[in-house]
Amino acid sequence: MYKLKEKKKLNIRKIIILVLTLFIIFAGLVSYGIYRTVAQSVDHIYKPLNKDKDNDKQQQNKTNIENLKPLSFLLLGVDERPNDVGRSDSMIVVTVNPKSETSTMVSIPRDTRVYNPMKNSYSKINAAYAYGGVEGTVQAVEQFLNIPIDYYIKVNMEGFRDIVDAVGGVTVNNKFAFTLEDVFIPEGKQQINGHVALKYVRMRKEDPLGDFGRQTRQREVISKIIEKGTEFSSLVKYPKILKILEKNVQTNLKLEQLIDIQKAYKSAAQIIKQIEIKGEGKTIDGIWYYIVNDDTRLEISDELM
DSSP: OOEEOOOBOOOHHHHHTGGGHHHHHHHHHSOHHHHHHHHHHHHHHBOOOGGGGSHHHHHHHHHHHHTTOOEEEEEEEEEEETTEEEEEEEEEEEEEETTTTEEEEEEOOTTBEEEETTTTEEEEGGGHHHHHHHHHHHHHHHHHHTSOOOEEEEEEHHHHHHHHHHTTOEEEEESSOEEETTEEEOSEEEEEOHHHHHHHHHOOTTOTTTHHHHHHHHHHHHHHHHHHHTSHHHHTTHHHHHHHHHHHEEESOOHHHHHHHHHHTGGGGSOEEEEEOOOEEEEETTEEEEEOOHHHHHHHHHHHO
16 A cells, blocks of 8 residues: 655665754764763753653663664654744654664655544644644654654754755755745756755645655755765854754754664664555545555554564
């Protein structure tokens, strides 16, 4: 009921943390004084889930890393604006399995119909954030995929623009020309700034692949941010970049956990399998949903774990 895309060799840092990878890059390339600054920045963005506040849960996560057990991450892009609670704009679940030396990534379409624990009824999965924030979204994803989510990383999509500008813009290869909110993006390879990049990763209605095409562009821009972040010209701007990340990123990962995971799960970086969730559109009570049947959900759950 779903198809596996071509296996690609990727650095696990590009999958797990995306923009947060800059923290580890800085920590490894600069002095202890700057490392301490990076650690302080990570402390600012650290926000545990309710289940993380239990010492037993913290010890379990530590044991999982030490014993190289599979870990699951939820990458959450949120569209937050003034006077608006916001909704999740993109959701990517990544599982890292060191025993099979593979990682698996699946993007959840925003219109997917799921059971919303916070609402105690069914709704689109991107509405889970509006009702329960990160907590509600994590619970909805766990319910939908029937797997535990160990860690989350939330990025404010509005801050995405500032992050791109902070590294001096990125080069993308647009597959086809389109216009979004009066911003025209031509076909082909081009350098774009943060304002254009935000439109580039948001467009989906004109994309023949819909949400799946948008998710591909999101991963493209994020990988370019990582590449620019490793350049010396970006490293000298690290105080500015850290401040932007502090304002726009939230996670239940601590710096020492990020470093431990990077070291312990390096073998799983060799192969990444990307799963496309297959379903069908259906209108229920006047609302259009993306419906994924139970057999497909079970297959995806087995594949992830």
